[in-house]
Amino acid sequence: MSHTVTVTRTTTTTTTSAIIINTGYLKSWPGLLKLAELILGIVVVGLVSHYFNRYQQYSNTPEVFFLLMAVTFLVGTFLLLTSCLISISTASIISKTIYEVVYHGFAFILYLAASLTFVIEINHRKRNYYNDYEPYFAAAVIGLVISFLYLLSTIFALRSYRGL
Template sequence: MSHSVTITRTTTSTTNTSYIVLNTGYIKTFPGILKLFQLLIGIAVVTLMAIRFHDSPYYRGEQDLFHFLMATTFMIGTFCLFLACLTSLSTGGLIAKTIYELIYHSVAAILLLASSVCLLIKLRDGRNDSYMAAPILGLVNTVLYFISAFLAHRSYRGI
C-alpha cells in the first residue's frame, strides 16, 4: 500500500547568547507581528485605565473595572504567549497547530469587544474625551484578536 508524505520545513533565525535562545524570525511572521501589536495596544489600554483609576478616588463603575480587568488579563496572556514563541524555536510553529490559540484569541476578542462596547456606552454622555481612547483602543485590539483567531482557525490541525 502506498501513501503520500508531506514534509514541511521552517527556517528560523536565532540570536544565541549563553543561556537564552531568541527566535527572532518569529517577529517577522504575520502572527508574530499581530501578537506584538496586541501586546503594545494592551499596554496602552492598561496604562490609560490605570491613570484613570489613579486620578479618580470615587467608585468608577462596573464598566471601567470590567474593561480594566479584560485588558490586563489579555495583555498578560498575550505577553506569555509571545514570550513562549520568542524564546523557543519550535513553539511558534507548533502552538499555532493546536486548539489553544483558536480558543484564546476567540475568547479575548469576544470579551474585549464586550468590555469596550460597555465602556463606550457609559462614556458617550460624559465629557471624557481623553478617556475615550481606552475603549477605542480596546476595539482596535478586538479586531487584531479576531484576525488572530481566524488565522488560528486556518492553521489548526485537529489530531
C-alpha cells in the same frame, strides 16, 4: 596506480544553555499581531489605570470590567509571545493546537464586550468624567482596535489549526 585513503570522522556534540531568540516569529503575521496586541494593550492599561478613580460617586463597573479584560489579555498575550520568542519549537507547535483558537476567540469576544460597554458608559455619563473623558474614550477605541486584532489572530490560528 592505487592509493590508500583513510577517512576519519569525528562527531562532536555540544550543548549550550544560551537562550536563542526566535526573531523570525516577529516577521510572521501571527507574531506581528501578537506584538501589536501587546503594545496597544500596554497603552490601554496605562491610560485606564492612570485615570482610574476608585472613589467616584457613580458606578464604575464598566471601567473595572474593561481594565480587568485589558490586564488579563495583556498578561496572556505577553506569555504567548514570550514563549514563542524564546523557543523555536513552541512557535511551530502551539499554532497547530486548538489553544490559540480558543484563547484568541475568547479575547476577541470579551475585549469587544468590554470596549463596547465602556464606550457606551463613557458617552452616557460624559459629564461625570470631566477631564477624563478623552483619555477614556481613546482607551475604549483602542480596545475596539485590539478586539479586531484578536479577531484576525483567531482567523490565523484557525487556519493554522486546520492546516491551511
